[in-house]
Amino acid sequence: MTGPKFAQRVLDIEISGIRKMFEAAGSDAINLGLGQPDFETPEHIKQAAIDAINEGFTAYTYGAGIQELREAVSSKFKRENNFSVSPDEVIVTSGASEALEIAIASLAGPGDEVMVANPCFVSYNALAGIMGGKVSSIPLADDLSIRPEDVVERITPKTKAFILNSPANPTGAVQSKSDMKAFAEIADDHNIALISDEVYEHFIYEGEHVSPASYSDNVITVNALSKTYSMTGWRLGYVAARSEYTEQMIKVHQYVQACANSIAQKAAVAALNGPMEPVIRMRDEFRQRRDILVKGLNSLGLECDLPKGAFYAFPRVRDSAEFAGTLISNGVIVVPGTAFGDRGEGYVRFSYATSRENIKRALQIMEDIL
Ligand SMILES: Cc1ncc(COP(=O)(O)O)c(C=O)c1O
CATH class of the missing domain: 3.40.640.10 (Type I PLP-dependent aspartate aminotransferase-like (Major domain))
Incomplete structure (x- = not known):
């Protein structure tokens, strides 16, 4: 029996590399993979x-x-x-x-x-x-x-x-x-x-x-x-x-x-x-988290310039998949740069849309394993 006749241009699409990372991690993992603010809607x-x-x-x-x-x-x-x-x-x-x-x-x-x-x-x-x-x-x-x-x-x-x-x-x-x-x-x-x-x-x-x-x-x-x-x-x-x-x-x-x-x-x-104060508060919090994360990554020897915007840091690593895989197997979800294009090889994306406490815990785990 032959299977359904799907359109080639849809068969050619790969499931998002970000989703794969979540599926590979345990439910108690620290999630630095997610691209969404962790605040309540105002x-x-x-x-x-x-x-x-x-x-x-x-x-x-x-x-x-x-x-x-x-x-x-x-x-x-x-x-x-x-x-x-x-x-x-x-x-x-x-x-x-x-x-x-x-x-x-x-x-x-x-x-x-x-x-x-x-x-x-x-x-x-x-x-x-x-x-x-x-x-x-x-x-x-x-x-x-x-x-x-x-x-x-x-x-x-x-x-x-x-x-x-x-x-x-x-x-x-x-x-x-x-x-x-x-x-x-x-x-x-x-x-x-x-x-x-x-x-x-x-x-x-x-x-x-x-x-x-x-x-x-x-x-x-x-x-x-x-x-x-x-x-x-x-x-x-x-x-x-x-x-x-x-x-x-x-x-x-x-x-x-x-x-x-x-x-x-x-x-x-x-x-x-409506008022922009809730947005400004979020931005100020993201800035603090960014500073904690990037300072921590630099002190672990990872090369990462201070990102000017969004809520992602994109440090250089030797091998994207290997680095992300090691972190994920130790309970920290990050996304290999290659999920965003082949020239993302040599980078990993960290999202800092998570609490300062989670960021500090993740840095501690990285210090122990790297
Ligand atoms: C650059 C960029 N554009 C668009 C979107 C999608 O936004 P929305 O959730 O409003 O569809 C995202 C979500 O991560 C994004 O990072």
Whole structure:
């Protein structure tokens, strides 16, 4: 008997290397593998969701998202990111994941190329592959940032998009303002779309976040409430671009998602229009954890620059899989750099989205075994 006839482009995708790490570890392991804040969603946001349920706000919404929320997103971009999009140029999605999916689907088909950093967030390669596209890898500089000249060099007539992620997963690198301007100019000069994934924008400890959309209207800005407000499970994100782009993305969104979760949309209005103190408190805590972790790694002889953003440290190691395997078998979950691309060999990702106590315990275990 023959098996089901699966699509080759799906057979070609590998299950995320991060998931493999969790499955390999015991249930009492210290988890420095997870990319999600370990804080409670702020109270006023939870209350808005409870009110939405009690008021019966439980039906499908307008596909692109409720007007109130698209207005809140439009104001947020003006206030925090220094660019203007009208509420009509915003699509509310199921997390940044769906925003990335509809952006990539609208641009890349069979044979098209999507440029991504190597290493980069795991979804970029997989999504480009699902659409039938091909990934063109941009190697990172010694400080783990992307150099504009390395992007230009890899543009071909088939290049449709360049995905940029600053602050970056898995490296914690933050691109400079002049780099962001250069990336925006590249998008304009070569007529390619720049997909800017800004989910870690509020977790920057040195430097500042600059949105490339403030320099070019060939930018598709992807963001979510997931990391900023500790709302990973709420599945609420958004994407904004000029209408030429959103008109194509909304078609994909309509058929794969219909609309984002109605209750989470009401909660998102409270988050975006509400106080930023809870986010600032999280950022300050992450900074302290980063300092403890990186100082500890350096004192164990691991080479690791202080990451400027996100909540990941990406130290150099001799062999990624061997190093991660040794730690996992001693009860500390980390992710080998190769889970994020072949050029991640020689690195391991540590997430510091866990308590200081866990970080100190993990460092102690490493001191005992390394
Ligand atoms: C860079 C980056 N983009 C997007 C996502 C997905 O975010 P969401 O949970 O909002 O789908 C993640 C999650 O880890 C991420 O690290």
